[in-house]
Amino acid sequence: MRKIFLIILVILAIVSVSAVSASENITADDSLLSESSQENPNDNTYNSEITAKYDEPNERVKIYVKENYGEKEDALVEKVRCKFDNRTTKSTDSYIDGYNGAFYAISTSSLDKGKHQAEIGIVDSFYKAKPILFDFTVNKKIATLHAVKITTTSDIILKATVKCNGKNVNEGKVTFKIKGKSYTASVKNGIATKKIKLGNGYYTYKATFKSSKFSAKSSSNHAIKGNKYYTFKQKGVYGGTYSINIPFKKYLKLVEAKRNGYYKYFTLKTGKTDKFISSKEIYTTKTVYKWKQVKVLDYTSYWDTQESYTFSLSKYYTNGWTYVGGYGKTYSNGYDHYSIFKKKVKTTQRVYVGSKTVYSSKSYPLRFFIGVNENSKLYCKWGVTRENQLKACIVIPHWSGRL
Known part of the structure; x- marks a missing residue:
């Protein structure tokens, strides 16, 4: 009986020790204040002091740990722990060199707008510090929302981008309101989209x-939603008929030119042919007589030697040549004499006799020139590569919000 009693006492003692140990563990994990204020078993500990600042632009709490004596140098500790609003605990063991000394940074990017409290303490073998409670306020950051212009021929997909300081925002919701109805979409990687069905x-x-x-x-x-193509039928000046299929986005350029009163042009290939008229000049060749004139050196005299040389001029007095006259030329040591002859010579000449109309049949790309005339009405002219030989007008419907 005595032996059984002793066994029961031993069991009760073990249970009691285990309960105390569990209680101590719960207290240590539950509060930074209780943990950081415990006495460090190392006798060579140094007192330090904790201060904190809220760095709103960078979304972080900056924590400074300084020695609490002398010149108050930086105390580089093994770990800094920060518990936000008595819920989420974050820690860091790396420091950053700053203008006011080394600091530890704990991110606040996950915190909502409003007032918050941080419980800050340290864990280190050589430094001890009294934990602090740090109050700060998180304000909403200014983001840029941009609704994107939509042009489509199928379902409309509304789209908006959200950025802050050039970076994509990855949270929140965008509400699109169109034609009296609202649609909501989540923001992912800076973009929110919503597919809806509406008519043109x-x-x-x-x-x-x-x-x-x-x-x-x-x-x-x-x-903006419309058809894939808009067809215009138009007759050319010289008889050809064109069915012009204008793609939706290019058609919108015509509409915007009319709405805003500015000039715009673009090129479309019709795949059709038309007769283009041009004027061709006609020339003929005929025989004509023209006077031909020659200059002949008939003799040369040298004053120093009194020599002379005479050309034979007999061939110029025959074969239809007529003597016109002569002239002399004097230079430093001699004298030249020339005779001039002329006669009519038969030759051919290209002579203009008129012009005729010439037609060609080719496929040309049409270039549309869009503008507003002096009567504030839209006009279009389209020409081809051959000096705008083909001209016509197309009618753009008055813009009334329909496509």
């Missing part, structure tokens, strides 16, 4: 952004 038309839509961390002004743009 020119719509204005508005995008608004909602987030716990960011604020942004609303943004508006247009969503």
